[in-house]
Amino acid sequence: EAGVVQSPRYKIIEKKQPVAFWCNPISGHNTLYWYLQNLGQGPELLIRYENEEAVDDSQLPKDRFSAERLKGVDSTLKIQPAELGDSAVYLCASSPRTSGSYNEQFFGPGTRLTVL
Amino acid sequence: SQQGEEDPQALSIQEGENATMNCSYKTSINNLQWYRQNSGRGLVHLILIRSNEREKHSGRLRVTLDTSKKSSSLLITASRAADTASYFCATVTGRRALTFGSGTRLQVQP
Numbered sequence: 001e002a003g004v005v006q007s008p009r010y011k012i013i014e015k016k017q018p019v020a021f022w023c024n025p026i027s028g029h030n031t032l033y034w035y036l037q038n039l040g041q042g043p044e045l046l047i048r049y050e051n052e053e054a055v056d057d058s059q060l061p062k063d064r065f066s067a068e069r070l071k072g073v074d075s076t077l078k079i080q081p082a083e084l085g086d087s088a089v090y091l092c093a094s095s096p097r098t099s100g101s102y103n104e105q106f107f108g109p110g111t112r113l114t115v116l
Numbered sequence: 117s118q119q120g121e122e123d124p125q126a127l128s129i130q131e132g133e134n135a136t137m138n139c140s141y142k143t144s145i146n147n148l149q150w151y152r153q154n155s156g157r158g159l160v161h162l163i164l165i166r167s168n169e170r171e172k173h174s175g176r177l178r179v180t181l182d183t184s185k186k187s188s189s190l191l192i193t194a195s196r197a198a199d200t201a202s203y204f205c206a207t208v209t210g211r212r213a214l215t216f217g218s219g220t221r222l223q224v225q226p
Contacts, residue, residue, distance in 0.1 A: 004158075033213070042204045042216030043159070056213060091158065103208045104149065107158040 002026070004108035006092050012114045018080035021111045025073070025094030032069060033105065034077050035091040043091050049075065079113075087115045121217055122205060128223040135192040137220040139205030140185075146208045148181055150190050153202045153219075162190075162203075197226045 005024040013019050025032050030051050035043035046065065048056040051072035060067065064083070069075040079086055089112050093105040123138045141148070147166045151159040165172045165181045165188065172179045178191040192199055202221045206214040 040218070042206070042218050043214075044216070045213050048213055093159075103147070103214065104161045104164060105159075105214060106161070107151075109158045 004092055004094055004106055006090075006108035006111055008111055009109060010112050010114075012116065013082055014116050015084055016081040018078065019082050019113060020076055020078045021090050021092075021113075023075045023077070023092030023108060025075070025092070026106055028096070029094035029106070030072070030097040031095045032075050033093040033095075034067060034075070035093065037089045037091055037110070039088075046077070082113075082115045084115050087113055089113070122203070122220040124220060125218070126221045126223070128225065129195055130225050131195060131197055133195055135195050135199070135222055135224070137190045137203050137205075137222070139188045139190070139217055141188075141205075141207050141217075142186065143207075143209060145183075146210065148179075148188050149206045149208070149214065150177075150179060150188075151204045151206060151216075153204065155201070159204070192222075195222075195224045197224050200224045 004026055007022050011019055032049040034046040036046055037043040045059055047054055047060045047067050049069045052069050065079055067077045089110040091110045092108045095105045121140050129135055145167055147164055149164045150162045152162055153159045163174045163177055163179050165179050167183055176193045181188045200223050202219045204216050204219045206216045
């Protein structure tokens, strides 16, 4: 079974430029998550999708970040314009449909973003 | 915001020794999970313990949960060099999203 796929793995851009990250979750997983992980810290949730609906985007900085999950499968996270403080690893995760309190998540390898 | 706090922040042991990591959290939870992250790789789920459970085992892993103290511990027995990684506890609340701690960096010396 293929895992969560993310691309690109690494991205270097100059500040004020736009950037986009792509995620393909495990087949059949209805729930998709985007996390941000700063160096030496644990991941922090940015947005959670149930199918194509964003059910929790309270931590997403909506002035510059946007996300979409058309057709409830692949997802794209965009930053426009990027700032120096956005340098981090962006992780995508997926899980089967939420039921009860079981919530194991499967993570992709992440995209390491460097903003110069 | 980080829900959990791991202790210690870093741990260095010899191969064959046991490693114990602790996690404290702030709010009531549905379950608590432990994840491992190797350098340059994604997070891998290790074990999940529900709020009504007190102890759980998986191979060389033993997890305990004390909801009255809002704390959990992860014990890795007979450690190996391949166990070198960062270990994160993550809690699940009613929002069904994982809230991670800041992690314990474990170094197992061969």
